[in-house]
Amino acid sequence: MSAYETQGFKLDNSGKRVVVDPVCRIEGHMRVEVNLDSNNVIRNAVSTGTMWRGLEVILKGRDPRDAWAFVERICGVCTGTHALTSVRAVEDALSIRIPDNANIIRNLMQLNLYIHDHLVHFYHLHALDWVDVVSALKADPKATSTLAQSISSWPLSSPGYFRDIQNRLKKFVESGQLGPFMNGYWGNPAYKLPPEANLMAVAHYLEALDFQKEIVKVHTIFGGKNPHPNWLVGGVPCAINLEGTGAVGAINMERLNLVKSIIDRCTEFVEQVYIPDLLAIGSFYKGWLYGGGISSQNLLSYGDIPNIANDYSTNSLLLPRGAIIDGKLDEIHPVDLRDPEQVQEFVAHSWYKYPDESKGLHPFDGVTEPNFVLGPNTKGSKTNIQELDEGAKYSWIKAPRWRGHAMEVGPLARMVMGYLQPKQFPEIHGLVEGALKKLDVPVGALFSTLGRTAARGLETAYCVKLQSEQFDKLMTNLKNGDLNTANIEKWEPATWPKEARGVGFTEAPRGALGHWVTIKETRIDNYQCVVPTTWNGGPRDHKGQIGAFEASLMDTPVAKADEPLEILRTLHSFDPCLACSTHVMSPDGQEMTSVKVR
């Protein structure tokens, strides 16, 4: 392949090829290859999903009421979001309406997931792209304390506290057993934080690790466990009993108090640790505004958190829904997941086969026949790939398009969509505007790696607020005597139509998520998922259009060609989830060679 232009990017794969495989600190397995020009600027990017599990064929013939448990196992990081999408799809197909309390409890669980997922992403998957752990050893604990106290009222901020952390870190580094920090890119010039900010961030890395396990207890209370809480078609499985005999075996006042206390602690941690850290780190990197990719052009969001039970229209959704194309920010297009012209998946560069690969297929008509072939310019062999040939098929991820456009999904899409609709989403608008002011950057700065990372944090601040509001709504219902949590009118398959199909959607933490289900004779006949990392991480399509990951790496200078710090930083800003993106599988793809057991 030679040089060509697409979506405003000039792709040129003639320079030095750099391969990063595995891309770590993500969910699942991913590879990326880039070409650097003589100035170490990325001029070509190739993103590859390197795993594939085949859940959709496994679902065929199953009881649709069980589907949530299967698809929940698509991902244990965004745990629950696929399950929620699934019960919504089945309820849509069977016209099941859920009680208000069930809607609120589902919202609480989904919001809780956002808060947990975003926090863990920021501190444990993403922070090390911005924070140099080893540099923290050079920090002055007293100055660190001054810094921490200048940005937040969080009580763990004394000089002695930071000195203790630093001493532990020192002993750790001196031991020579660096564990997860081994072979990191410490000292790379792309790290910009002063030692004090690094030390503060290391302290919060550890605090967040302790705290995240508290957040998920909301899932445990309503769903019995986390990861992978339990869900129910028609409502939620937990019954409410406030004062009768046996209330101890149901959601009662003690349980509700526990939920409330966790919500309050989440608010505290997000407001006093996460957001101040985000803005502090952002202030040192605001000159590094690479990584925008297609975000300034095409954004997509399905919306989520229905404030009115069973109403999934824009009137009800507390997270915005819509599509922006060609950078026209003044026009938000409506999105219809049933329209065969809108969401389509392409496989010209994916390891699948279509009868006609110049055409895309809507998920209701989805075909997924595996076809693991490598192009003629591949270096290495079929089972020992050195360099991929992006002129041919090169990923286990399909390339979804909205009306033919590659789209970016995720927190940035949602926050931009909310920011642009201040009347409908005043809180989102306020949060975004506040951050832009605080960092003293223009709106355009949002369309960058840093903007994506900031949007995730701002969204978390919005979610803790929504979590409190939804909890208050639940309490109001309970005060009014409404204890219902499940609608069982259509629980028995005998009550179902012979054939039905439905769509369920959520906004997963990583972006727009849709499930399409067809039910025949009480069994699943077809099940298709199009997930956020399919949108963001997908390969080129038949026209050569690149996906959001690939676009985001373009034209970024790299400080050291052999240390992929900037590449990781930008990819991580999407919070990639590869197990999600690459689970699709056809019923017909059984003729495959296999390796011998043992």
Next chain:
Amino acid sequence: MTETFYEVLRRQGITRRSFLKFCSLTATSLGLGSAAAPRIAHAMETKPRTPVLWLHGLECTCCSESFIRSAHPLTKDVVLSMLSLDYDDTLMAAAGHQAEAILDEVKKKYKGNYIVAVEGNPPLNEDGMFCIQGGRPFVEKLRETCADAKAIISWGACASYGCVQAAKPNPTRATPVHKVITGKPIINVPGCPPIAEVMTGVVTYMLTFDRIPELDRQGRPKMFYGQRIHDKCYRRGHFDAGQFAEAWDDEGSRKGYCLYKMGCKGPTTYNACSSMRWNGGVSWPVQSGHGCIGCSEDGFWDKGSFYDRVTDIKAFGVEANADTIGKAAAGTVGAAIAAHAAVTALARARQKAGDSEHVSENQGEK
């Protein structure tokens, strides 16, 4: 942060006296006699942390997520003080060849002295290329990394049994670790995911006692997987009394009655959920109103709907374990429920008469 095990214990409030007592108990339980206690104490005070290489195959990362939920010990203490988590692609700072270099380094430097923890499993179809790492099939990386390991931990239902991607028709031929790796001690820690404190409990047991825990015939630690959910369920009283939830959100559900008729798989599932509970003991599936789906059992995805009533209940009684159940002949389906109910009634009658409640067990196995 590179404290020795002893320092960690001290920091967690364990006194020197308790520590030494612990060492002498350990020595005795290992059959070494009390003379060995000082040697154990010395080792725990000084030995470097054991390297752990945590690999990921086809999986969903729920095991890693569960692991970091551990309340005791805290994950940060496990990862930074008790062991050396030298490779874990979910958490590690490095990527690409800098990450892969660590595997070679640890293999050489700690030959025979590191633990491999596997989350997920290798697919064998398509020459193993349904899971590609470093351009090569994951199964090769797994084999190479395990070759010089001291022991292997198979985290979760994926590594232990295959889990969801191995559900029928298992399109990628996802295969449990113990069917690919032989000649090494392998500890299966099933569940989707396993309970956090079970995971850290297994690891710290191995580090503390320097041996693998006692395993059952399926390779599971007996200490956590020796009893069924049903045996220890706090709703068992309702089962015995014949008080059941009959529909979602009905009177029985609100009163916390037994979920057996809603499809609960507690009677056939070996796990610690009903004793240890989840997320620091906050709740567990049955307590939150949904029956157990049996996620720590081999092939649980292919045993009918999660809402189908369990119809092959055989033996009951707290002292029956997986081995004795396994040895029991396949029971008659359907009739077994009636038998179980009858046996429970019988047990109640005998208890009234002052007999042991365990009388029910042998009766149930007929």
